[in-house]
Amino acid sequence: MLSTLKRFLIGRPLKSTALGEQKLNKTKALAILSSDALSSVAYGPEQILVVLITVSAAAIWYSIPIAIGVLILLTALILSYRQIIFAYPHGGGAYVVSKENLGIYPGLIAGGSLLVDYILTVAVSVSAGTDAITSAFPGLHPYNVAIAIVFVLFITTLNLRGVTESASILAYPVYLFVFALFILIGVGIYNIVTGDIPSELHTPIGTPVAGISLFLLLRAFASGSSALTGVEAISNAIPNFKAPAPNNAAKTLLAMGSLLALLFSGIVCLAYYYGIVPRADVTVVSQIAEQTFGRNFMYFFIQGTTALILILAANTGYSAFPLLAVNLAKDRFIPRMFTIRGDRLGYSNGIINLGVFSIILIIAFKGKTEHLIPLYAVGVFIPFSLSQTGMVVKWIREKPNGWVSKLIINTLGALISFIVCMMFFLTKFSQVWSVLIFLPLIIFLFHRIKNHYTAVGNQLGITTCEAALPIEGNVMILPVAGITHVVENSLNYAKSLSPFQIIAVYVHFEREDEAVFEEKWRKWQPDVRLVTLLSPYRSIINPLSKFIDTVQRKASESNYQVTVIIPQFIPKKGWHNILHNQSSLLIRAHLLYRRNVIITTVPFHLRE
């Protein structure tokens, strides 16, 4: 039944040979790889306002200079990543770049933050998408968390079915979103220029504001830079581009940067001129759209495409996380199961883990986007800084043609990313401190896992030439609970193997049982040796273990191997299992994990 449900949800298994690759042209690539970055404008500008409004509505004008700062940061990042594209044409994820240039630990820090970050990508994007929906339909607001979880489950299922990044259908919502926002910004600017918007709505730029501080401005800047999350996506996906891949990727990156800059500036400007004040239950974009168009078709079109692109952005998490997990698992820093392709050829374990963890995050943060974003941004800017620093080291080490200008660009990128990072820690410590605990913990875990795999490899490798001891003979121990067909069955099996000794063991709780059973046994199987053990504490496992230890001590002296034969009857229906004492399972688990004996299970299938 479970497997039928699975088939229904994710479809029939696919053959390994079906694993093809479709190359992306620039238009599609721009759409698919930039949904994460572009969708950030749906919450980035709002984050600036949320900080400024804590002073007063008059402080809102500071959003303009802060936005300019964010645009400068964006330019630096785009230029730096352009260089990474050419330097790592096979995909320059922060993990790879940091590991190669800075060493294993910086690589693990980058990898660890990215792993967490992709989970946050999903949580933030889905939460923000849900916000866009509940802004349009305020009646749904109390169900924010539930709606977000349904979306995550939906995207997880889609990815288990195998949505490839190249599915063209995913491209439409991105262009629709860009189109919708351009209309919004265009109409908005037209309204402002024609003077439809009363100028008393906004405080003129430069008005002195009481209570503003550098700390607060830095904090607003850091918050605003969360609009830049996702710009690294293109540099990770270069192999998916049509040839010449690096050139096409670089062009796509520039196009994305320009779009992002335009949309971001547009939203910030409109919010400023309209005098928008952030509200808990209606997003800033929703307020702008409502003031521009009223609640008509265009309003719902904008909210709809915003929700769509945000949910698509979550999907980029689903493309990136499993691939990073495969890389980490191949390097043996996380469990091997992440390298296994599921029925539909996706890395199902990565997909499922991502879904589960992002649902946990959504529940833990009650779907509140503004609480998730600082963590998300820190998680992005740590690997940003590390990969840029890695590039700096690379240029210094390799000194290719024109390396000085390259060095300057990456140094700038590294510096700005690092500063943004620090700003988060300085100005939003109460929201991001957990990174300082989780990151070392993750690195420690990576380390432990790696050690374990190395140790296992050393022990299993046949190269160690430790010849296994030859087995001179076998002793079979058969625990019996009565005289039944189940026991008969196992006994027959034991007798069919040779050369061997068979010892039947009967554990009894009351002294009177002993003689009775021995008598019965002698009549039934006179040629099989029976040992009876009294168990005053009514445990079967303890006396049995002790007996096996004794036998094993003797057996090992002459290189005999001890096998415990466990008769087990298998009921026809699963629920019948609770009707039977699961002694065989307990005995098996206990002996297998604690003692060095071989366990043979002889099933007896019940017919009804």
Next chain:
Amino acid sequence: MLSTLKRFLIGRPLKSTALGEQKLNKTKALAILSSDALSSVAYGPEQILVVLITVSAAAIWYSIPIAIGVLILLTALILSYRQIIFAYPHGGGAYVVSKENLGIYPGLIAGGSLLVDYILTVAVSVSAGTDAITSAFPGLHPYNVAIAIVFVLFITTLNLRGVTESASILAYPVYLFVFALFILIGVGIYNIVTGDIPSELHTPIGTPVAGISLFLLLRAFASGSSALTGVEAISNAIPNFKAPAPNNAAKTLLAMGSLLALLFSGIVCLAYYYGIVPRADVTVVSQIAEQTFGRNFMYFFIQGTTALILILAANTGYSAFPLLAVNLAKDRFIPRMFTIRGDRLGYSNGIINLGVFSIILIIAFKGKTEHLIPLYAVGVFIPFSLSQTGMVVKWIREKPNGWVSKLIINTLGALISFIVCMMFFLTKFSQVWSVLIFLPLIIFLFHRIKNHYTAVGNQLGITTCEAALPIEGNVMILPVAGITHVVENSLNYAKSLSPFQIIAVYVHFEREDEAVFEEKWRKWQPDVRLVTLLSPYRSIINPLSKFIDTVQRKASESNYQVTVIIPQFIPKKGWHNILHNQSSLLIRAHLLYRRNVIITTVPFHLRE
């Protein structure tokens, strides 16, 4: 670690021989066996008032005639149970009496309701005890459910340690409670007689009340009869009395009946004269105590002993449930595990199940005593009716000396119990309808379980003389994942058994792997046959199962037995298991349950 915790909580295991029996004298027996019944006066009178107050405060005077009705019912029950005591000196539980006289299904109905009922005993008593505490300390009121759960866990742990019914310490709270209530009633009556209580507090008896109906009065009567729950306890425990057991038990029953009658009448009268109106957060007994003494020592003494006796009453559930479960399990109507004595000689599975289910009930009903009581009362009066009817049938069938008067008494008991039952269904259907669903479900389950055990018995019994087929030879199949010490180990073992054929099976996902591995294998183990299976869908189990099916078909033609040898490496630490694909476990489970093959697990213990 888990087992250390277990030792700490429930103590060292006890030897079976430590199972002794202590006989009870009348004083102790009265205390221990009547806590359930006597504690009912803590909530019984309140239930009457809760129904009457729905009309008006003036209707409260009806509590007096209703209480008289309850006393008549009590008398009938005590007389009936007195006869059961003499007729079933070995313990006349409703299950036994109904089963013997009315047949198996009435017996199962009685047994099923009692099982549920004991769970309700625990839930109701603990909830009511918690109410007594939170009435005294209103600040604790919001934590009602949590406190109740802690009590259940505490009692469960105590019973797992093994509180025997005879522990004398349990006798004190009962007598303290009786003592406290007598003082309360005495002082209350003194106050009334001396005219300290203004008479305008209560409406005179006989005042006409608008809106009163027969339906409502019946409902109040049914509710009040919940004060009689627990009177059956003595008749179930006759073997625990000192000789002459039946006589002593009968005397104890009469004493308990008298005490119950006195306390019940006293509380009802005081509540009436004081004009007590039931409140959600303060119990009626607490209100009476507060009005009589104020919030001084006596008040807290009464609340304390009430809470204590209620929690002791829960303990009677823990004595009765596991014993009934043993009886049902011996008759094979519920899983066999209920017959197993735990480390401390108690029937741990019964105790744990009782604890878990009563916690579920407390949470489901949010610890609201008044919602649990109707279910509880129905659960009590169904077996009451059945066992009395059983006695009626017994008298008619056996016709002993003086059977006519015995017949009349039990007929009366059966009738009244049946009428009370019906009243619950008629007047409180919305609260007790679930009984009509659960009871048939439980009976159905009993039936299915019995059938299964009978079928298993028939298949296992060696008496069927179906000689097992002799095994002519063995085929060993060894799935291998690579060339490692783990495989070498298993191979050595397989080679040590003979006569046999060994087939190593290698499942690969990509066609290129095949030749490479075959080549390696040929160099390593030239004398062991290797079969390679391509798995285009990346499943190991499916191709392996198919291969095994083929081998088995051939093998069974010549009575060969197929054994699958599964190499499994056992990491040193439990958490390491998630670092390895648990293929061996999956393969084993799949083959064992779906195919008729023998599974041998060869462990390879990792040293680090």
